[in-house]
Structure formats: structure tokens, C-alpha cells
Amino acid sequence: MARQLKFNIFRFNPQNPESIPHMESYILEETDSMTLFIALNRIREEQDGSLQFDFCCRAGICGSCAMVINGRPGLACHTKTKDLPLEITLTPLPVFKLVGDLSVDTGTWFRSMYNKVESWIHTDKVFDANAIEDPMENDIAEDVYELDRCIECGCCVAACGTARLRDDFMGAAALNRLGRFVVDPRDKRTDKQYFDVIGSDEGIFGCMGLLACEDVCPKNLPLMNQLSYLRRKMGIVAIKQMFKK
Amino acid sequence: MQTIYKDVLIIGAGLAGERAAAEAAGAGLSAVCLSIVPARRSHSAAAMGGMQAALANSIMGEGDSTDVHFSDTVKGSDWGCDQEVARLFADTAPVEMRRLCDWGVPWNRVVPGKSKYFKGGKQFDKEEKEEKRGLITARNFGGTAKWRTCYVSDGTGHSVLYTMDNRCAQLGVEVHDKVEAIALIQDGETCYGAIARSLRTGELVAYIAKATMVASGGFGKIYKASTNAVICDGGVHGAVLDTGVVPLGNMEAVQFHPTGIVPTDILVTEGCRGDGGTLLDVNEERFMHIYEPEKAELASRDVVARWMTHHMREGKGVPSPYGEHLWLDIRHLGEKHITGKLREVYEICTSFLGVDPIHQLIPVRPTQHYSMGGVRTNKDGAAYGLKGLFSAGESACWDMHGFNRLGGNSLAETVVAGGIVGHKIVEFLENYECSIPTAVISRTAAKQQQRIDDIISGANGKENVYRVREAMQDALDKGAHVFRTEEGLTKCVETLQETLQRARKVGLQTDGYGASPELSAALKIEGQVKLALCVAYGALQRKESRGSHNREDYPARNDRDWLTRTLAYWKNPDDDLPTLEYEDATPSYEIPPGDRGYGKMQIISADSKEES
Ligand SMILES: Cc1cc2nc3c(=O)[nH]c(=O)nc-3n(C[C@H](O)[C@H](O)[C@H](O)COP(=O)(O)OP(=O)(O)OC[C@H]3O[C@@H](n4cnc5c(N)ncnc54)[C@H](O)[C@@H]3O)c2cc1C
Ligand code: SF4
Ligand code: SF4
Ligand code: FES
Numbered sequence: 051m052a053r054q055l056k057f058n059i060f061r062f063n064p065q066n067p068e069s070i071p072h073m074e075s076y077i078l079e080e081t082d083s084m085t086l087f088i089a090l091n092r093i094r095e096e097q098d099g100s101l102q103f104d105f106c107c108r109a110g111i112c113g114s115c116a117m118v119i120n121g122r123p124g125l126a127c128h129t130k131t132k133d134l135p136l137e138i139t140l141t142p143l144p145v146f147k148l149v150g151d152l153s154v155d156t157g158t159w160f161r162s163m164y165n166k167v168e169s170w171i172h173t174d175k176v177f178d179a180n181a182i183e184d185p186m187e188n189d190i191a192e193d194v195y196e197l198d199r200c201i202e203c204g205c206c207v208a209a210c211g212t213a214r215l216r217d218d219f220m221g222a223a224a225l226n227r228l229g230r231f232v233v234d235p236r237d238k239r240t241d242k243q244y245f246d247v248i249g250s251d252e253g254i255f256g257c258m259g260l261l262a263c264e265d266v267c268p269k270n271l272p273l274m275n276q277l278s279y280l281r282r283k284m285g286i287v288a289i290k291q292m293f294k295k
Numbered sequence: 296m297q298t299i300y301k302d303v304l305i306i307g308a309g310l311a312g313e314r315a316a317a318e319a320a321g322a323g324l325s326a327v328c329l330s331i332v333p334a335r336r337s338h339s340a341a342a343m344g345g346m347q348a349a350l351a352n353s354i355m356g357e358g359d360s361t362d363v364h365f366s367d368t369v370k371g372s373d374w375g376c377d378q379e380v381a382r383l384f385a386d387t388a389p390v391e392m393r394r395l396c397d398w399g400v401p402w403n404r405v406v407p408g409k410s411k412y413f414k415g416g417k418q419f420d421k422e423e424k425e426e427k428r429g430l431i432t433a434r435n436f437g438g439t440a441k442w443r444t445c446y447v448s449d450g451t452g453h454s455v456l457y458t459m460d461n462r463c464a465q466l467g468v469e470v471h472d473k474v475e476a477i478a479l480i481q482d483g484e485t486c487y488g489a490i491a492r493s494l495r496t497g498e499l500v501a502y503i504a505k506a507t508m509v510a511s512g513g514f515g516k517i518y519k520a521s522t523n524a525v526i527c528d529g530g531v532h533g534a535v536l537d538t539g540v541v542p543l544g545n546m547e548a549v550q551f552h553p554t555g556i557v558p559t560d561i562l563v564t565e566g567c568r569g570d571g572g573t574l575l576d577v578n579e580e581r582f583m584h585i586y587e588p589e590k591a592e593l594a595s596r597d598v599v600a601r602w603m604t605h606h607m608r609e610g611k612g613v614p615s616p617y618g619e620h621l622w623l624d625i626r627h628l629g630e631k632h633i634t635g636k637l638r639e640v641y642e643i644c645t646s647f648l649g650v651d652p653i654h655q656l657i658p659v660r661p662t663q664h665y666s667m668g669g670v671r672t673n674k675d676g677a678a679y680g681l682k683g684l685f686s687a688g689e690s691a692c693w694d695m696h697g698f699n700r701l702g703g704n705s706l707a708e709t710v711v712a713g714g715i716v717g718h719k720i721v722e723f724l725e726n727y728e729c730s731i732p733t734a735v736i737s738r739t740a741a742k743q744q745q746r747i748d749d750i751i752s753g754a755n756g757k758e759n760v761y762r763v764r765e766a767m768q769d770a771l772d773k774g775a776h777v778f779r780t781e782e783g784l785t786k787c788v789e790t791l792q793e794t795l796q797r798a799r800k801v802g803l804q805t806d807g808y809g810a811s812p813e814l815s816a817a818l819k820i821e822g823q824v825k826l827a828l829c830v831a832y833g834a835l836q837r838k839e840s841r842g843s844h845n846r847e848d849y850p851a852r853n854d855r856d857w858l859t860r861t862l863a864y865w866k867n868p869d870d871d872l873p874t875l876e877y878e879d880a881t882p883s884y885e886i887p888p889g890d891r892g893y894g895k896m897q898i899i900s901a902d903s904k905e906e907s
Pocket of ligand 3: 199200201202203204205206207222223226263266267268269270271
């Protein structure tokens with residue numbers, strides 16, 4: 051016998067003057083290989099067409115579908131109902147601005163993040179269409195890719211105590227992003243320049259190191275290593291600066 | 296209503312759109328990209344395999360050149376492509392890969408020395424040269440004479456798109472995400488921008504620009520089972536058809552991939568079959584060797600998809616709550632191979648299906664994968680029919696793919712075409728001024744507002760948009776899929792015509808406040824059904840088999856009568872069929888039509904024209 055699943059879903063449409071935040075329940079019969087992607091779409095198409103949530107790739111690649119699933123931030127497309135109990139509670143990610151129901155605005159948050167860390171290669175080199183590429187060791191390219199894998203889903207930010215307390219905290223995703231450029235030999239920024247971006251309580255020194263971020267990262271990014279590496283490196287820059295004064 | 300003015304409006308922030316935006320911004324123009332989702336979530340991020348360019352750094356790419364790449368592309372297209380465009384593409388691709396390198400893409404690089412590689416389950420040795428150390432390397436992809444697919448581990452599209460979006464941020468390109476274009480602003484001669492709907496508030500916004508570019512990706516979601524992202528729904532194609540003057544090219548050319556998993560239609564790589572995986576039917580028996588005794592599971596993508604469909608039609612499919620499917624069996628490859636070489640497949644099966652492929656079978660079926668057709672443009676990327684309108688990427692029929700695109704060629708197309716068309720837009724704007732007729736803007740906006748009000752109030756009827764969408768998808772799945780026949784397509788067209796009437800009567804079941812997803816679906820359904828009709832009716836009229844377009848009743852490729860490109864117009868909004876016109880497939884031939892080199896095929900030669 052197929053299981054009857056009960057979904058408790060957070061509902062609020064800020065554009066509707068009559069809407070007030072509340073939880074609503076939906077019953078669905080479980081089918082084989084059911085994921086939250088399938089379940090939510092069925093609820094929307096069969097029971098309530100106004101339900102808002104975000105999916106795009108539905109394959110764990112694009113980061114659209116992060117939400118809080120039974121208390122824990124995760125990707126909904128990546129979550130099978132058979133791994134969950136009969137009662138499933140879904141709420142939107144905290145920290146990000148709510149668009150409606152389970153949908154939040156991660157785009158604005160991440161765009162301001164990558165403008166802050168200037169998430170691009172800093173170099174004086176001008177592209178020459180007639181020249182061959184500068185060689186790079188494959189190992190280095192793979193190290194860069196390892197940190198480039200973040201899908202900006204926002205799970206780490208949502209799980210982070212510091213980010214919930216202060217709006218200006220950059221979060222693990224930003225620190226990881228900067229780390230990607232630190233290891234990239236094409237980026238000519240100095241440690242001092244990196245320090246100016248993240249060497250404060252908004253950046254690396256605001257992190258309490260409890261590592262909720264790494265626990266929830268669906269891409270298993272090495273956030274712990276990354277954070278401690280940057281903290282050490284930035285610590286050294288900070289000390290150097292103290293002595294200069 | 297808010298009105299935003301820019302030099303260049305780009306509908307889409309995937310690789311094609313952002314590459315063009317970077318070109319425009321680099322030339323000092325103001326550019327804005329619209330996107331349904333944050334730019335980095337665009338479908339381009341999902342491409343894992345890689346992108347083709349004849350760099351010839353890897354030892355297995357030795358002897359490769361832009362000529363060989365060109366020739367592979369033309370053969371792959373089954374001579375349906377524009378050869379001038381294919382030439383432009385092949386010649387520009389290496390430059391674009393190097394440019395991406397400078398912008399920050401962490402391409403995999405040549406590692407000198409010996410290493411092993413697999414082909415058809417067998418192991419071979421190769422040795423990379425010291426002098427090529429650290430240059431961009433390449434992997435093997437189907438349908439190419441040399442290894443020329445540049446890649447970034449298993450995340451090529453992701454890394455390239457993130458790099459491109461970084462570049463756009465650096466250049467000050469604005470991306471307005473959660474914004475959906477719903478209509479073009481035009482007067483039948485010139486395009487002035489688009490009316491869009493905010494997916495945050497539901498409000499309409501007018502974007503006015505001297506040049507507008509459509510870079511909205513594929514439209515796979517008009518089919519039920521598609522490997523495409525859920526936002527690849529053809530909304531903008533519908534808006535383009537609605538102009539009445541801009542045609543869509545070769546809409547019947549739709550590519551299917553043999554192994555989309557059931558139910559979520561995520562792609563599992565052909566590598567499974569390459570390494571020795573087999574396809575099984577409902578009785579857990581192999582069948583591919585019956586149809587293709589020599590190559591069996593290793594036959595090309597479209598051939599395998601055809602036999603799978605045939606076998607299911609013979610009643611050998613496995614029933615499931617999500618429809619019929621077949622099994623992919625890789626159990627015999629063993630745990631080490633599956634969690635090593637096929638790690639990505641292992642992860643997809645365990646994370647999305649709850650199936651352990653070491654001990655269990657994987658449910659698969661042929662699944663819509665790529666749209667060769669799209670907004671018909673000339674080689675500069677300018678759309679037919681409207682001044683100031685351009686298109687590039689999967690949404691366009693620039694036409695280097697003809698009737699079948701090669702793996703790795705579409706991601707490369709996005710950056711190559713994005714760059715070229717972006718540059719052409721810059722040139723176009725150098726000596727172009729237009730006076731903007733405000734009446735056209737307000738008329739278009741008012742019409743869209745009326746449409747929204749009618750759908751919300753149910754003024755035209757109360758049809759449920761999701762049921763109408765299902766009817767459209769069912770019709771396409773039945774009649775305009777891997778196999779096509781006169782009978783099936785005629786039925787499909789008739790059903791779609793009825794569905795079109797229903798689509799015109801859609802009304803909401805819910806209140807339609809704010810970003811209402813039901814309203815989004817309702818606003819594009821009529822356009823989607825029209826697209827579906829362009830696919831099905833185009834396929835019905837094309838009485839031959841070419842590339843992915845496979846007519847059982849006309850199995851030969853007919854160069855005598857069909858070396859043409861279909862142009863589908865929707866001349867009058869109330870029509871219930873597109874108007875089809877034809878043009879030559881290519882203005883000139885560098886390579887005359889010949890054998891495409893895979894899959895048995897009869898050819899009716901163009902030379903027989905004089906005789907008949
Ligand atoms: C699973 C999968 C794997 C693939 N792997 C490869 C591969 O390895 N190699 C390869 O060469 N090709 C591959 N392809 C094909 C390739 O990924 C696509 O053809 C290519 O990425 C399309 O890029 P694009 O820029 O044209 O559009 P997209 O990246 O799809 O971007 C479309 C943009 O348009 C926006 N948009 C859409 N509608 C609207 C609207 N109404 N209003 C506003 N904005 C809108 C979207 O938000 C998005 O920003 C793959 C495809 C799939 C499905
Ligand atoms: S380790 Fe730092 S960044 Fe990660 S969750 Fe804790 S406070 Fe946040
Ligand atoms: S670091 Fe991990 S959890 Fe955080 S946004 Fe990136 S992918 Fe998501
Ligand atoms: S929908 Fe893309 S990660 Fe879930």
C-alpha cells in the first residue's frame with residue numbers, strides 16, 4: 051500500500067493584502083521514486099495553483115530549489131519522499147527576502163555578494179585573439195574548479211547563526227568564492243587587497259566556526275578548510291598591518 | 296507601469312545572452328538581460344559534457360583543424376545546415392575558448408605522459424606531449440573525427456556560465472531576474488523592446504531598446520518528458536510568433552536522447568552504454584542486438600532512441616505510474632566501475648531515484664533533449680521580418696545544426712554566436728536611430744493587461760491551464776516524437792488544433808495575486824500550443840527523413856525535394872495553423888550533400904532533380 055503523505059507548507063503572499071503567514075496541509079499519495087519536485091508540482095497542479103516555489107534544473111545543479119525541509123536547509127529536487135517521515139514540513143529559507151510561500155529572492159543577495167567580493171579575475175592582461183592561451187597546470191585548474199562548484203543555493207547562509215544575526219555578514223559562500231580567486235594564479239590581487247574585502251566582522255572574523263554551513267552544503271564544498279585557511283591567511287595580514295602602524 | 300530604457304535589451308541571461316551583453320557593454324553600450332531565474336541558474340549551467348573547438352592540443356586531437364570541425368558539423372546536420380554559418384562557427388570557436396580562459400574558466404589542461412582511456416568497454420593507452428603541457432585539453436564526444444570537446448571536470452556549463460556572469464558584473468551589465476518577457480513591442484516593421492511581468496510583484500514593466508535580442512534557450516517543455524530545465528518552455532518563442540512577421544525555422548527538427556531517467560527526465564550519460572551497459576525490456580531481455588546486430592546498444596543516439604520507441608510500441612515497455620519505460624542495466628560493470636568512472640550516474644540514480652545501480656535496474660526512456668529550430672535569423676543573428684530584433688543560442692535558428700546537432704556543439708554555439716551577434720548589434724547601433732512611437736508601447740501594454748485581467752476573471756472561459764498543457768504534451772508525445780507518420784502527425788495536428796481552442800479559454804482557478812505561477816502558465820499556453828503546431832505541422836509536411844526528423848513512411852533523405860529549411864509564420868492571431876514557407880538550406884556549398892556516416896540511410900540525390 052502506498053503511503054499517504056501529509057505536507058505542511060508555509061503560505062504567505064506578500065502581494066495579497068488579505069494574506070497572512072500560516073501553515074497549510076496537503077495530502078498526497080506517494081508514488082515510486084517520488085521527490086519533493088514531483089510532489090510539489092502535483093500539489094500545485096492538482097490542489098492549489100497559487101502555490102509558489104522555485105525549481106529549474108530539477109537535477110541538483112542550479113541551486114534554485116533550496117528550502118527548509120523538516121527543519122533543515124536542503125535542495126528539494128534532491129530529496130526523495132521515501133527518506134522522509136509521513137509528515138513533511140516545508141518552509142522558505144530564512145535570511146533571504148521572501149517572494150511568496152516557499153520562494154525567496156536569492157538572486158539579489160548573491161549578486162550583491164559577488165559585487166562585494168569582486169568575483170572576477172583582476173588582471174592587466176588584455177585578451178589577444180591571435181595568441182594561444184597561457185598554460186596552467188591541470189592540478190591548479192582542478193583546485194580552482196573544486197571551489198568554483200558552489201551553486202549559490204543559499205543553504206549555508208540559511209544555516210549560519212551569524213548570518214541570521216547580522217545582515218551584513220558575507221557568509222561561507224562569499225568566503226568560498228573569494229578563496230576561489232585566491233588560488234587562481236590569473237588573479238593578481240594581493241593578500242592585502244583580499245584582506246580589505248573580508249578582513250572584518252562582516253567577513254572572516256564574524257564566523258563562529260560552528261560549521262553548520264559545511265553540514266548542509268549539497269555540493270559538499272570544503273567550507274571548513276576554506277574558512278580556516280582564510281582565517282589563518284587573513285590573521286597574518288592583520289598582524290602585519292598592526293606592526294606597520 | 297515602469298518603463299526602462301536601454302541601448303540593448305536581451306531576453307535571457309544564459310550563455311548566449313550574457314556573451315552578447317558582454318560584447319555590447321564592452322563597446323560602451325548600456326545593456327540589460329532579463330531572466331526568469333537568477334542568471335547563474337539558467338539552463339546553460341546544467342551542461343556537463345563540454346564544448347567543441349578545434350584547438351588540437353590533446354594527442355587525440357592531433358591533426359584537428361577548423362576544417363575538420365566544419366565538416367563534422369555539416370555531416371552531423373545531415374546537410375540541413377547553413378554552411379556559411381557552420382564555417383563561421385568552426386573558425387571562431389577556438390578564439391572564444393581562449394577568451395573564456397582569460398576571463399577565468401578553469402579548463403582542464405594537458406598533462407604530459409601516459410594515461411589510459413576507454414572505448415566501447417576496452418582500454419587503450421595514449422601519451423600526451425610535453426610541449427603541450429598546460430594548454431586546454433579535450434575529451435571524446437560522439438560524432439566527431441577528433442577529440443575536441445573542451446571541458447571543466449563534470450561542470451563545464453556551470454563554470455563557463457559563472458565566469459560569464461562574473462564578466463557581466465564587472466562590465467556593469469544589469470541582469471533583471473525574476474522578470475518574464477510576455478510580448479514584443481513592435482509595429483510590424485521595427486522592434487522596440489518587450490513587455491515583461493515581474494515574478495516578484497506581478498506588475499508589468501516596459502523595456503524599451505533600440506536593439507532587442509532573444510536568447511531564451513530551448514522550448515523542450517512543450518513535450519512531457521524533456522531533459523530541459525522547467526523554465527525552457529518556449530514563452531518567448533510564442534511572443535515572437537505572435538508578431539505575425541517573424542518566422543521560426545525548422546521547428547520539426549527536435550533531438551531526443553535515449554536515456555532520460557523516469558520519472559524526472561534527468562539525463563544519464565551515453566557513457567553507460569559506451570562502457571558496456573545494456574538496454575532491457577519488460578521481460579528483462581536485451582533487444583538492441585535484434586535490430587542493430589553489429590552495434591547493438593552502441594548505435595548512435597537517434598538510432599537507439601528509435602529502436603527503443605519501436606520496442607515499446609511492440610508492447611515490451613515496462614508500465615509505471617509515469618508511463619512506459621525500458622531498463623538500463625549497468626549492474627555487471629561492478630561496483631568499482633560504477634562508483635568510479637560512472638560516478639555521476641551513480642549519484643543521479645541514488646539521489647534522484649532511490650535506485651542503487653550496482654544492484655538495481657535504471658528506468659529510462661527516449662526524452663526530448665534539444666531544439667534545433669527557433670527564431671530564424673541571418674548569419675549576423677538578425678531575425679527575419681523585424682528591424683532591431685536579433686536572436687542567438689538555442690532559441691535561434693542561426694542554423695549551424697540543421698537537422699541534428701552534435702554533442703558539445705550547442706554550448707560552443709552559445710558563446711560563438713553570442714559574441715558574433717553581440718558584435719553585429721554594436722555595429723547596427725553605430726548608425727541607427729529610431730523614434731519610439733509611444734502609442735505602440737501603450738497599446739502593447741494595454742493589450743497585455745487586458746489579457747491578464749481576462750484570464751484572472753475568467754472572461755474567456757474556465758479551462759484549467761494544467762489540463763490544457765497536458766493535452767498538448769500528450770499530443771506531441773503520441774504524434775510528433777521519435778517516429779513520425781502521416782497518420783500520427785495528422786491526428787496530432789487535429790488534436791493540437793482542438794487544444795488551441797481550449798488554450799484560448801483558459802481561466803484561473805486561484806486568485807492571480809503577485810507572482811502567481813498559475814497566471815504565468817496561463818499567459819504562455821496559447822503560444823506554446825502554437826509552437827507545438829509549428830513542430831507537428833512542419834513535420835507532417837516534410838515528407839522525408841533527415842537527421843532527427845524521422846518519417847517512417849518516407850525513410851529516405853530526399854535532397855531532390857527537401858534540401859530546404861521550413862519557415863513557420865503565424866500570420867493572423869486567430870489562425871489555427873501556421874503558414875509554412877521554404878527557403879534553401881544553405882546559400883552555398885563548401886561540401887556537397889553526401890553520406891552522413893552513421894545509421895543506415897537511403898538518399899534521393901539532388902542531381903535527380905533534372906530528370907524528374
Ligand atoms: C541536460 C542537458 C545537458 C546538456 N549538455 C550539453 C553539453 O555537454 N554540451 C553542449 O554543447 N550542450 C549541452 N546541452 C545543450 C546546451 O546546454 C544548451 O543548448 C545551451 O546551454 C543553451 O544556452 P542558451 O544561452 O541559448 O539558453 P539558456 O542557458 O537556456 O538560457 C535561457 C535564458 O532565457 C531566460 N528566459 C527564458 N524565457 C524567458 C522569458 N519569457 N523572459 C525572460 N527570460 C527568459 C532564462 O531565464 C535564461 O536566463 C545540454 C542540454 C541539456 C538539457
Ligand atoms: S562556520 Fe562560520 S560561516 Fe559557517 S555556519 Fe558557522 S558562522 Fe556561519
Ligand atoms: S557553498 Fe554550498 S551551501 Fe553554500 S551556496 Fe554554495 S553550494 Fe550552496
Ligand atoms: S532545481 Fe536545480 S538544484 Fe534543485
